[in-house]
Amino acid sequence: xxxxxxxxxxxxxxxxxxxxxxxxxxxxxxxxxxxxxxxxxxxxxxxxxxxxxxxxxxxxxxxxxxxxxxxxxxxxxxxxxxxxxxxxxxxxxxxxxxxxxxxxxxxxxxxxxxxxxxxxxxxxxxxxxxxxxxxxxxxxxxxxxxxxxxxxxxxxxxxxxxxxxxxxxxxxxxxxxxxxxxxxxxxxxxxxxxxxxxxxxxxxxxxxxxxxxxxxxxxxxxxxxxxxxxxxxxxxxxxxxxxxxxxxxxxxxxxxxxxxxxxxxxx
Numbered sequence: 001x002x003x004x005x006x007x008x009x010x011x012x013x014x015x016x017x018x019x020x021x022x023x024x025x026x027x028x029x030x031x032x033x034x035x036x037x038x039x040x041x042x043x044x045x046x047x048x049x050x051x052x053x054x055x056x057x058x059x060x061x062x063x064x065x066x067x068x069x070x071x072x073x074x075x076x077x078x079x080x081x082x083x084x085x086x087x088x089x090x091x092x093x094x095x096x097x098x099x100x101x102x103x104x105x106x107x108x109x110x111x112x113x114x115x116x117x118x119x120x121x122x123x124x125x126x127x128x129x130x131x132x133x134x135x136x137x138x139x140x141x142x143x144x145x146x147x148x149x150x151x152x153x154x155x156x157x158x159x160x161x162x163x164x165x166x167x168x169x170x171x172x173x174x175x176x177x178x179x180x181x182x183x184x185x186x187x188x189x190x191x192x193x194x195x196x197x198x199x200x201x202x203x204x205x206x207x208x209x210x211x212x213x214x215x216x217x218x219x220x221x222x223x224x225x226x227x228x229x230x231x232x233x234x235x236x237x238x239x240x241x242x243x244x245x246x247x248x249x250x251x252x253x254x255x256x257x258x259x260x261x262x263x264x265x266x267x
Contacts, residue, residue: 023045026042030042070084070086072084090113090116090117092106092109092113093111094109095108095109095111099113101117102118103117103118104118180207180264180266181195181264181266182208182265183262183263185256185259185262185263188212188259188260189213189258189260190213191256192256194251194254196251197267199250200222200247200248201219201248201250202243203243203244204219204252204265204267205266206233206238206241206242206264207238207239207264207265208238209236209238209261209262210234210235210237210259210260210261211260211261212258212260213234213256213259213261214234214257215232215256215257216230216231216255216257217242217252218253219249219251219252220249220250220252220253221247221249224251227244227247228244228245228249
């Protein structure tokens with residue numbers, strides 16, 4: 001149990017560290033690349049691990065261009081190629097400042113820009129692509145959360161995750177050829193099974209084997225009051241009788257706690 005708790009805690013710490021690392025790396029890398037929406041990329045990286053990192057890497061990689069002079073891949077936001085020194089992008093013919101494609105006027109000197117710059121839509125497409133990628137990332141994360149939530153709810157209703165109380169009327173048809181009621185549990189089982197009796201009883205005979213966990217027997221009267229509760233049954237092999245000293249019981253409750261083995265009873 002202690003080892004399992006340590007491993008679980010270690011796993012949580014690793015996941016938390018991965019979240020922090022992803023967010024920090026994306027923030028630093030996107031700012032180095034001059035991404036306009038670096039802060040939005042960082043938010044996506046924090047809330048969408050590891051999808052945010054994957055989408056960021058794919059989108060920003062495709063957002064690079066090639067130098068017309070040397071042909072090497074360069075970031076889209078620099079003024080000149082770091083390899084050959086050739087100017088990259090568009091520049092105002094009046095003041096020489098760098099301008100973005102699709103602009104009509106220079107924001108530095110208000111000069112009207114040439115049609116070559118006006119009609120180019122590369123920058124707008126790039127920004128639009130970034131926004132679409134981030135929206136898709138967050139949408140995928142939201143869908144995964146919803147699907148996971150619905151899966152847990154469905155799983156719990158099937159009685160596979162959360163313990164549930166099963167009320168059953170005990171009849172002769174429930175017993176095996178020996179007159180016992182119960183089952184073999186090949187995997188760890190945690191649950192509470194409740195059996196309503198047609199007539200009152202004073203004792204319960206039980207037997208079985210245990211590989212892990214424990215079982216507790218409780219007896220209740222017709223008003224739902226607890227009459228007797230057994231000590232946790234945790235022997236490797238058991239064959240004993242549990243007796244109610246406080247009256248006749250009309251309901252039997254069997255609680256399995258991480259139980260693995262076999263448990264049968266009759267009365």
